[in-house]
Amino acid sequence: MLIVNARLRGKNGVFSLRLHGERIAAIDAQGALLPAEPGQLNAEGNLVIAPFIEPHIHLDATLTAGEPGWNMSGTLFEGIELWGKRKATVTHEDTKRRARTTIDMLVAHGIQHVRSHVDVTDPSLLALKALLEVRDETRHLVDLQIVAFPQEGIESFENGRSLMEQAVELGVDVIGGIPHFENTREQGVSSIHFLMDLAERSGCLVDVHCDETDDPHSRFLEVLAEQARQRGMGARVTASHTTAMGSYDNAYCSKLFRLLKQSAINFVSCPTESIHLQGRFDTYPKRRGLTRVAELDRAGLNVCFAQDSIVDPWYPLGNGNILRILEAGLHICHMLGYEDLQRGLDLITDNSARTLNLGDGYGLEVGRPANLLILSAPNDYEMLRTQGHALVSIRHGKVLMERTPARVEVFG
Numbered sequence: 001m002l003i004v005n006a007r008l009r010g011k012n013g014v015f016s017l018r019l020h021g022e023r024i025a026a027i028d029a030q031g032a033l034l035p036a037e038p039g040q041l042n043a044e045g046n047l048v049i050a051p052f053i054e055p056h057i058h059l060d061a062t063l064t065a066g067e068p069g070w071n072m073s074g075t076l077f078e079g080i081e082l083w084g085k086r087k088a089t090v091t092h093e094d095t096k097r098r099a100r101t102t103i104d105m106l107v108a109h110g111i112q113h114v115r116s117h118v119d120v121t122d123p124s125l126l127a128l129k130a131l132l133e134v135r136d137e138t139r140h141l142v143d144l145q146i147v148a149f150p151q152e153g154i155e156s157f158e159n160g161r162s163l164m165e166q167a168v169e170l171g172v173d174v175i176g177g178i179p180h181f182e183n184t185r186e187q188g189v190s191s192i193h194f195l196m197d198l199a200e201r202s203g204c205l206v207d208v209h210c211d212e213t214d215d216p217h218s219r220f221l222e223v224l225a226e227q228a229r230q231r232g233m234g235a236r237v238t239a240s241h242t243t244a245m246g247s248y249d250n251a252y253c254s255k256l257f258r259l260l261k262q263s264a265i266n267f268v269s270c271p272t273e274s275i276h277l278q279g280r281f282d283t284y285p286k287r288r289g290l291t292r293v294a295e296l297d298r299a300g301l302n303v304c305f306a307q308d309s310i311v312d313p314w315y316p317l318g319n320g321n322i323l324r325i326l327e328a329g330l331h332i333c334h335m336l337g338y339e340d341l342q343r344g345l346d347l348i349t350d351n352s353a354r355t356l357n358l359g360d361g362y363g364l365e366v367g368r369p370a371n372l373l374i375l376s377a378p379n380d381y382e383m384l385r386t387q388g389h390a391l392v393s394i395r396h397g398k399v400l401m402e403r404t405p406a407r408v409e410v411f412g
């Protein structure tokens, strides 16, 4: 397969990419735009880029909004209450069907790598077993990492530690946690020690729901970062949400950032979910309830954006389009400055790949997997400004998705 007239991020000019089997065989400068020959894919001067990534989603809860009732207040707590009722009716087939439908939605928007948290605070581990099957059955669509996520705590939930260990034995890729939700500060700290030990023993990655609250005293991030630093595991560890950082004072943050840089852990922010669920105890002024995305980025730390939910008790919207999250996130995080707009796609591609530890399994380089997208605009800025799309998604050297853009004519 030959793709012609491609623009590549960070490079001037236009290029052609030759794919051979499941690998990128050659990337050559063309000099100028050329007419495409039959059988060639014509990028028409638009960006060709490695696939979009969804680094934080809950595929076990997806597509359940309204079942058994809608979240009328829109709060996290009503969401938890509703999920408690829906969880009682979850079946193996129901979980698989909803996850498959959601993966199709992600694929339709150019996503080929996904990290999904799955609630393991369930003695039957029903959802986890379903999602592990989905991981195998959708390899032609996405690379799926499964996180053992203890929604109701490791230390505060009966047999919480054992359920985490069972999840590892069943074959999860990533160890999760929720220290701010544990009953006491001490339990939150010990849950982090436990999950880091488990990750070290098993070789799994780590991705912790960390300080997902507006409470400025929720300070488990420092514990996670210090554990990662001491064990030399920073690159393999991710702190998701860390929304409390949006409420920390600057004096504490100046100390915290020193540790974060030493630990070199990764960060995931879910801007649409957090702006919706946080700030709920405020009148005015009302906090945004997001972590310090721009400040983390400026400090050289790795941060990326994620959807978190699609149509579930916590968040009623979503269609799989990570570009929608990027646009919202850049607005909410004060990242519409010129330089941020030139490299906005980093937050849903390269930064996310680093979080997922994709290594040389990702990126447009000769010898790497022939997984890539043709976008509808020539650069990051124009993709954002025009609310562009992934027009073609190629996976393992074959076309996986093609989108026909809407055609609009104005008369007069």
Ligand code: FE2
Pocket: 056, 058, 117, 209, 308
């Ligand atoms: Fe989450």
